[in-house]
Amino acid sequence: MNAPISDDFATTLLAWYDRAGRHDLPWMHPRTPYRVWLSEIMLQQTQVQTVIPYFERFIATLPTLPALAAAPQDDVLALWSGLGYYARARNLHAAARLCVEQHGGDLPRDLEALIALPGIGRSTAGAILTQAWGDRFAILDGNVKRVLSRYHGIGGWPGTPAVEKQLWRLAQTHLPRERLADYTQAQMDFGATLCTRHDPACVLCPLQAKCAALSDGRVAELPTARPSKPIPERHAVVLLAEDAQSRVLLQKRPAVGIWASLWSLPEAGDHDAARDWFGRHLHGDYDNAEALAPIAHAFTHYRLQLQPLRWRGLGLRNLVHDNGDLRWVAREDLVKLGLPAPIRKLLLGVAQNP
């Protein structure tokens, strides 16, 4: 199956992009491979308006790929702090170091070589190659899945391999011969601003005459939603220990699991475990704790209830101090570390209410 010489879908989308698309996003000026890559990683599962301030801060601090490669992981995670999906930051960092070792400090201009880097899958590789160099590759992100599902009337959850394979084939078929960077951006903008999940602006849509979902009255039900599952709830106690200088005791989380490699408060599964941890690490009276307001934090796959307990004027037991994963941190140094969003919020709140 060969792509048509001139695809009406792509031509129409490009014309729409010229008058209604976004042409001034921060990573477009200048549009370098490194900036495109960083933006695409940040944009995975995250919307443009959320990404922009993080991108600006990140690129101002680490303006080049070699600068990223040379940075400590804690600095990279601090720049990512609050954006979520922290594996993206760890993979980005590792990939930058691989580029320095294997590709002369540049991002490779090759689909398979890009996919071989951690954090870059087929869609992100295509987005990088089209936007950085204008090469001819397809993308298949959430926007494109939604647009193609509707335009072609494709049912079935796009997360299933059969549906995804079909969508990839259609995405490939529609590729224009020219203006690949604009075409990639056009699809994203079209999905994000016109062909939205809820209440798409079909009345304004330049593809309305050929949209299968619109003519069949199936716009609202395509693409098929992910099967829903019950969300479990988990509870934990977090220990907010302060020393005589009001520094906070932080612990680096393990390299795997939720909030991997971020700095957080010491955490225990329940009060017995919290008391045990306190006794082994700190001088003072566990029962002298001040119970702060519980924190509710929602993830995609579970809900977390955190009970913060606060002590002041504590010291570490001599034998446990500083094996690398425990650290007293001054208030003003919190911004230098990668903290989970709810922990950062808690610590900033405590700082304002001493």
Next chain:
DNA sequence: AAGACGGGGTT
């Protein structure tokens, strides 16, 4: 094939 992985926004 299914689950893990964050946080913010929308409805």
Next chain:
DNA sequence: AACCCAGTCTT
């Protein structure tokens, strides 16, 4: 409260 979003990685 449920669902969604510029996905990728692990098992």
